[in-house]
Amino acid sequence: MSRKSITCTGKVSKTPLTEYESEAEALEGAQFAFVRYGQRNVPYRCKQCGLWHLSPANRQTPSSTCGVCQGQDGRPKASYASQQDAERRAEILQREQGLQLRAYPCDYGGWHLTKG
Ligand SMILES: [Zn+2]
Numbered sequence: 539m540s541r542k543s544i545t546c547t548g549k550v551s552k553t554p555l556t557e558y559e560s561e562a563e564a565l566e567g568a569q570f571a572f573v574r575y576g577q578r579n580v581p582y583r584c585k586q587c588g589l590w591h592l593s594p595a596n597r598q599t600p601s602s603t604c605g606v607c608q609g610q611d612g613r614p615k616a617s618y619a620s621q622q623d624a625e626r627r628a629e630i631l632q633r634e635q636g637l638q639l640r641a642y643p644c645d646y647g648g649w650h651l652t653k654g
């Protein structure tokens with residue numbers, strides 16, 4: 539069983555998140571969403587309400603790679619369609635990996651992230 543949270547809303551969707559009592563329940567919900575909608579979701583424990591919600595596994599913003607620019611590791615840089623996409627990605631990376639990144643427009647179209 540699941541219900542809509544009254545405390546938590548999705549950052550992107552702005553609609554109430556579905557809440558689950560346990561991880562097992564959330565996993566079931568994730569499985570359901572995958573079968574029904576083909577969406578991959580991962581359960582996480584919410585710090586705000588202490589219950590479980592689902593987060594899209596592909597919440598990384600859509601990106602492609604730049605055909606021109608390379609990162610320091612020599613691999614093509616990820617390219618984002620808009621500044622907003624790039625900044626959203628930067629936020630996730632900061633939260634998850636503590637990276638300080640900022641978005642800048644690529645000379646060849648799209649947006650990249652760079653350190654500092
Ligand atoms: Zn919550």
Ligand SMILES: [Zn+2]
Nearest residue numbers: 604606607644
């Ligand atoms: Zn580029």
